[in-house]
Amino acid sequence: MRRLFPVTDQTPSDADREWTLDELADAYAYPVTDGGNGVWLRANMVTTLDGAAQHDGRSQFLSSAADMRIFGTLRGLADAVVVGAETVRLEGYRPARARGAFAARRAAAGQRPAPVIAVVSASLDLDFTAPLFTEPLVPTLLLTGAAAPPERIGAARRAGAEVAIAGDGPGVDPVRAVRALADRGLTRLLTEGGPRLLGQFVAAGALDEMCLTLSPTLTAGSAQRITDGPAPAVPEWFALAALLEQDGFLFTRYRRA
DSSP: OEEEESOOTTSOOOTTSOOOHHHHHHHTOOOOOOSGGGOEEEEEEEEOTTSOSOBTTBSGGGOOHHHHHHHHHHHHHOSEEEEEHHHHHHHTOOOOOOOHHHHHHHHHTTOOSSOEEEEEOSSOOOOTTSHHHHSOSSOOEEEEOTTSOHHHHHHHHHTTOEEEEOOSSSSOOHHHHHHHHHHTTOOEEEEOOOHHHHHHHHHTTOOOEEEEEEOSOOOOTTOOOSOOSOOOSSOOOEEEEEEEEETTEEEEEEEEO
16 A cells, blocks of 8 residues: 555655554544534545446445455544444444454543444334344444334334434434434544435535545446435535555545635
C-alpha cells in the first residue's frame, strides 16, 4: 500500500509492503473533537468507476483484501456501527467481534471490546432469532421512531436488544439518532449504509467524514449510488484528508470542509 496524500518526508516509499493493522489504525484514527459533544460520524462505502454501490444487491463483489482490512480497522476503532435495516437483511449482518489487534487500543480509549451494532429501522421488521441478536458480544441497539409497533419493540427487548426512540413519527430522525448514541457514550460512530440511511445523514448535515473506496471495476446496470434519498438545499463540500492506493483501489478520506 502507498500513501498518495498527504505526502511528507517520512512517507514510506515501499509501495508493495502491506501495512500493519497498527499503521492502518493510526492512519484512520478518529480526530479529537471539541464540539457536538465530541461526536464524529464517518461513513465507509465502496463504489465502482461508474458509480455503482453494489452488484447484484451486495457490495462485497466490489471489494478487495486491502478494502476488507480497512473495513476491519474502521470497525476496530468505532464505538458503534450504524446500519440500516435493509442492509442488515441483504448483507446478513452478524455481531461485531473483538479483535486482539485492537484490544489494547480500545481499552486505552475506554471502549468496549467490540463496537455496538446500531440498526436503524422504523418498522423493526427484523429476524430476532438471527446471530446479530442472539450472539452479540455487546447488545445490539435498535434506533426506531415513536410509531414503531409495540409488539416489535417488545420482541426486540425479549431477544436482548436495546431499543432507543429517535423520532417522533414513523421514521428515525438522523440527528436524534446520533444524539441517542452520544447519550450512551458512543461518540466514535461509523455508518456502513446502506444508501438510503447514508442519504438521510447527508441531507441532515450529520456526516463528518466519508471514507470512500474507489473500486477499479465497471458494472453498468442500474445499481444504486452510495447515497439515496432527499437532497440538501445546496451541495455540501468536503475536503480531501488522505488518499491511499493498493492494487488499483483508491482509499479516500474526505472531511467536512
